[in-house]
Amino acid sequence: MEVLARLAKTIESRQGADVKKSYAAKLFSRGKSKCAEKFGEEAIEAIIAAAKGNRKNLTEEAADVLFHMLVMLTACGVSLDDVMKELQRREGTSGIEEKRARATG
């Protein structure tokens, strides 16, 4: 978790940085749609690794997914803290129960 929080801070600090020196800055400079597209590409690569049952490859692709998700969130003005708060709000509520409440409510 500490690594993810540190990475989020590093990524935030790359906004407006030199695109020749920072990959995150390069993505930001291409706009939020491009950041979202890259996240989608990495997610698909993770899906393929999972389907193939390749644990090493899936671990690497999952790291790419998390990195690109943080870039996308930052580009859209959503912080990791915002997402953590949403997860915290959901803590203790079963997904099954939540879905049932949505269907009936």
Ligand SMILES: N=c1c2ncn([C@@H]3O[C@H](COP(=O)(O)OP(=O)(O)OP(=O)(O)O)[C@@H](O)[C@H]3O)c2ncn1[C@@H]1O[C@H](COP(=O)(O)O)[C@@H](O)[C@H]1O
């Ligand atoms: N965790 C990562 C990380 N994971 C993946 N990547 C990069 O994500 C890219 C994905 O590769 P692709 O082939 O899909 O993309 P590409 O072909 O380079 O780009 P496109 O032309 O397709 O847009 C590679 O360049 C990887 O190096 C990362 N780049 C940076 N980080 C972290 O982010 C920090 C800030 O990085 P910079 O912004 O580069 O300073 C670094 O210190 C790292 O901790």
